Amino acid sequence: MKNIKYIIGVLITFALFLTSCESYLEENPAGNISIANFYSSEDDAIAGLYGVYNSVYSLYGNTAINYGEVNADNATVSPNVSDLFEWDEFTYNNGLTEGFWRSAYDGINLANEVAWYTSEIDFDSDKKADIVSEAKALRALFYWHLVRAMGGVPIYETPTVGFENVNAPRATAEEVYSLILRDLTEAALELPTTSAAGRLNAHIADALLARIYLYRGDYLNSLNHAKNVIDSGDYDLFPDYANAFKTEHNNGIEHIYQIQYLSGERNNGIPGSFGPRALPGPYGNSFWANTVVGGSIAPSAEFNAENPISYRRSVTIADSYEHIDGVTGTITMEEAYGPGVFPYYVSKFDDRAKELQSGVNFNVIRYADILLIAAEALNEVDPGNSQKYVWINKVRARARNGVEADLPDLAGLSQDDFRMAVLEERRFELAFEGQRAWDLKRRGQFLNVMRSQGKNVEDFMLLFPIPDNQIRLNSSLTQNPGW
Incomplete structure (x- = not known):
């Protein structure tokens, strides 16, 4: 926990520093002069690296759920809200994809700055190589999210300086994947096999490579990298499925890579997004939580019907919940919402004790995934x-x-x-x-x-649209067909 608090503290501090910077593609030419001056020691390089990790938060949590779940068959938008309608009905507006694009490229540019400027600092060569490799692996992570969502995108491997080279055309998807696989393969060979909570290491790089190769249909490479993780002997399943999603078991034996949260300092919004939204009337907030939760996402009728009876199912979805005080009793979803309206909610990530200040980490990849x-x-x-x-x-x-x-x-x-x-x-x-x-x-x-x-x-x-605003900013960009 000490490591987690330290990392999050540095991330938050560096995030405040970053808020004064212009976003990618609108960068002040003088900004890179100050950034270059910033990188003068090993500590500066590490601080810059934590800045890149700060950008990783935008890729996970609700963003991962929206892109990977709400527009698929497991999840739907709660009938009581409409704030995720675009994801459920495939009517993505420019604002949705714009935020994703900008966050990813902000992270890429920060990673490029760390890799570029750290190489010029005079300190231990092995430590320097690790920091550069870690930054490039993070860059690969951003590109992985972009390419599978939108196809080929512009490639930038050096920091943007003023307005020079900011209007690159779209590379092919193959070219983007080549960069991703190169950087992660280097990380798997260069980085140590253990790391502070929340930071990449060689095993995480192998796990990500296994997932990416699987997505690409390169099954031999996927198998080899998955076996690297399995054969390390450093991971196992929790005996209890529920423990993979509990705050008290953060960074446990099953967790290969988690995004770090700490209640009251950096809160995870996922439990609130899945909790049943409070209703007016006799029940309201008094049962599930003492605050109004997002309650935007519900399990689909198909998921409820097709998920086989098992302990895992009982952890994943529930048709009733106990009063938050633990004394008053339970209420069924049917009693609260009416017959057939909202029969189940996703109980997998319940963190009601903290409500909207959840400190449960987000699982990027865990050992069960590697086994499968x-x-x-x-x-x-x-x-x-x-x-x-x-x-x-x-x-x-x-x-x-x-x-x-x-x-x-x-x-x-x-x-x-x-x-x-x-x-x-x-x-x-x-x-x-x-x-x-x-x-x-x-x-x-x-x-x-x-x-x-x-x-x-x-x-x-099958692909998401390139943000219209980015096409206006960069005349070299072309839109995905159909959008």
Whole structure:
């Protein structure tokens, strides 16, 4: 916890410094002179690195949920609110994608500054190499979010200086992926295998590479990087599925990479986004929480119907909740919202004691995901290898929590049946963690699944639009077809 508080404290301090800077593509030419002067010691390089981590927050939490869940089949917008209508109905406006674009490129430019200026500072060469590699790995993370959402985007590998070279054209998706894989591969080889909470290390780089290669359909490389993480012996599943999402278990044995939060200093909005929104009348806030929570996102009817009975299901969604005082009693969702209106809420991230000041970390990637990646990749590389069952059944065994009739071990499946089984396992194991839409897209199922739910999804909507404002600012940019 001491490490977490220190990192967050530095992040917040550096964030205040950054608020005086112009955003990417509108940078003051004098700004880079002061930035260059800032980098004069190892401590300056580390402070700059924490500034990059500050930008990572914009990629996760609600942003990851909106891009990876709300526009997929697991989640929908609560019938009591309309603030996420664009995500649920695929009518993204310019403001939604603009914020994502600007945040990603702000992070990329900050990472480029760290890598560029740190290289010129005179201090221990090994430490310098680690900082530069870490900055480039963070840059890769920003580019990964951009390229899978929008396709090919402009590549910048050096800091912007004034208005020079700020209007680069779109690179191809292949060129962007080449940069991403190069930087993360370097990080996997260069960085230590352990790090302070919230910072990248070699194992995290391997885990991200396993995920990215899986998304790309490069199953051999995905398997190799997943096995690097598994064979390290540094991770395992929590015996209790619920513990992967509790504040008291932050940075635990299952957590490969988490975004760090600390109640009262940097709060995680996810629990409030999923909690049942308070209603006027006799119930209001008095049951679920003492403050008004966002309550924007609900599990879809399809998810409720198709999620098999298991302990994991009971952790993930609930149809009732106890009064916040722990004494008064319980209320069902039907009693509060009416029959069939809002029958379940996502209980997986409940942090009601802190309400809108949740300190639970956000899971970017955890060990269960790596086991499922390894199982899926092995099924493609060597479908007869029974090790794939060991990995997927380990996840299922934890999910059923000793009830053998729930989620029995898998065996004897055809290669295609195993493909479907591991995709379904990912659906329910990683539900509402920002992965579902991407899993459907990489498997070519997104359009059919969403249309089966009655959504008006056209073929071009596999990619998000480039923000109109960025096209106006940069005449070299072109819009994704259809938008």
